[in-house]
Amino acid sequence: MRQLVSAKMPDKRGIIRVFDKDCRYLQQVLRLKRGDILDVRIPNGSLVSMQAVGFTKKYVELKLVEGSSKSIERGISATLLQSKQLLSNDEDIASTKIGGCEYWLFQFMTRPQKMDVIIRQAVECGVAYIVPIKGEYSPVSAEKDRSVRWNRIVKEALQQSGSSVATQILEPQTLEQSLEVWRKKCCECSKDVYNTNKPDLTNNCYSFILHEDPEIQTSLFSKITVKPKKLALAVGCEGGIDAEELRKLTSFGFEKIHFNTNILRAETASLYGISVLQFLSMEFESWK
Incomplete structure (x- = not known):
């Protein structure tokens, strides 16, 4: 599955707003629609599942999928239920x-x-x-x-x-x-x-x-x-x-x-x- 590499971590609500080139990539290349699920690699290296929940001309809004996880090589997964730990964890958990x-x-x-x-x-x-x-x-x-x-x-x-x-x-x-x-x-x-x-x-x-x-x-x-x-x-x-x-x-x-x-x-x-x-x-x- 194609993925988005995000420079931002999800906020406290599990939301990422995607602007500029990445926004165009989601809309024009991936042709993302409301409700679609997308893999997103966030700055701490985790690969998480997010859902497209909002669209404007300036940005696309993605939200962590509740109850779902994307396991990576070291057995670490990211879910909405784990978001507090995910957002504060500085350990390098990217799959290599x-x-x-x-x-x-x-x-x-x-x-x-x-x-x-x-x-x-x-x-x-x-x-x-x-x-x-x-x-x-x-x-x-x-x-x-x-x-x-x-x-x-x-x-x-x-x-x-x-x-x-x-x-x-x-x-x-x-x-x-x-x-x-x-x-x-x-x-x-x-x-x-x-x-x-x-x-x-x-x-x-x-x-x-x-x-x-x-x-x-x-x-x-x-x-x-x-x-x-x-x-x-x-x-x-x-x-x-x-x-x-x-x-x-x-x-x-x-x-x-x-x-x-x-x-x-x-x-x-x-x-x-x-x-x-x-x-x-x-x-x-x-x-x-």
Whole structure:
């Protein structure tokens, strides 16, 4: 089901008034009518069911559906009866997983138009975290601040796809910074980050680099030995990934993989790679 991403929390009556572009989206794109039920993602990350109860030329009025709930991955639901708790809860309760697995995309920054496509497709696929990396081969144009545009793309893709995952896109950063983010999530702490840190398989974390070298014969079936809780994929930009960057990634625990297919554009490679990892995770019990 398509959804609305709201910048506002429901008021004490369980009401949200939707103005401007979001109002036009509801009326002209979704063709919402009085009484229709809509999924709404509110600022604390919850996905709640709301009903269209009022229409004017300036706004659409939505109300939390009494007695109904929209469960999300961590077992937290939002209902009108829970509205006081929902409105005061600061805990991050957004769903980050599909089928029990959280997906990360470490994307070396491409030209702006391609990067926009990559972000949109990653959101539609349910990637939890997109980490833009300022790589050695990233174009100069990648240095411009595009956070406003990217956040708009994330919002539109969430609304169009109805994804249950509240995708987050991090600020562009160096490879070292991005690996530190991943370490905090999945890896054992160590003074020598690049030599001794490996994925913590007790947390079922796996990380891979999509590489163009056909000599790489790594089989994902042999590498994923327990059902993953987190899967990360690093994908290069148009010029690929620098040799030193590859060394840092592999020293950190990322493993090179190569799909025996045609040469893929950067925006196709990220979509293809995430899709393969999702299939392996979702069908783990079938093939293992």
